[in-house]
Amino acid sequence: MATVKKAVAKKAVAKKVAEPVPVKAHPGIDWRSLYLYAVCLITLLVVLFSTVAFINGAINAIFPDPGYIDIYSTPKPSAPALATQEANNQRQAFKSMFSSLTTVAIAGPLYLYHWREAKKAN
DSSP states (O other): OHHHHHHHHHHHHHHHHHSOOOOOOOOOOOHHHHHHHHHHHHHHHHHHHHHHHHHHHHHHHHSOOOOOOOTTOSSOOOHHHHHHHHHHHHHHHHHHHHHHHHHHHHHHHHHHHHHHHHHHHO
């Protein structure tokens, strides 16, 4: 009976040694994922604010600010001068819209690329 117990004990010891030891994960920061998510956050905010600026520019292009009238000026502004000011305000709104679209065109693909890379990493 003593030989049977020794044989069982040897098998149990052999099984414990044969099992792989789990590798402990270091609870640190994954810098690559942190970078990817930070770039995603920043580019998403840039796209969001550029979209708002584009909408604001579109509203200013449709409804341009009227010409400025200084009530204290000695020579009163003429109608053509006020029309020129209104046209300049409208032109400025179109330039603002183009700038916003350019920003979205640059930041949008950057966001998509980094978001896909972040999803691959996980």
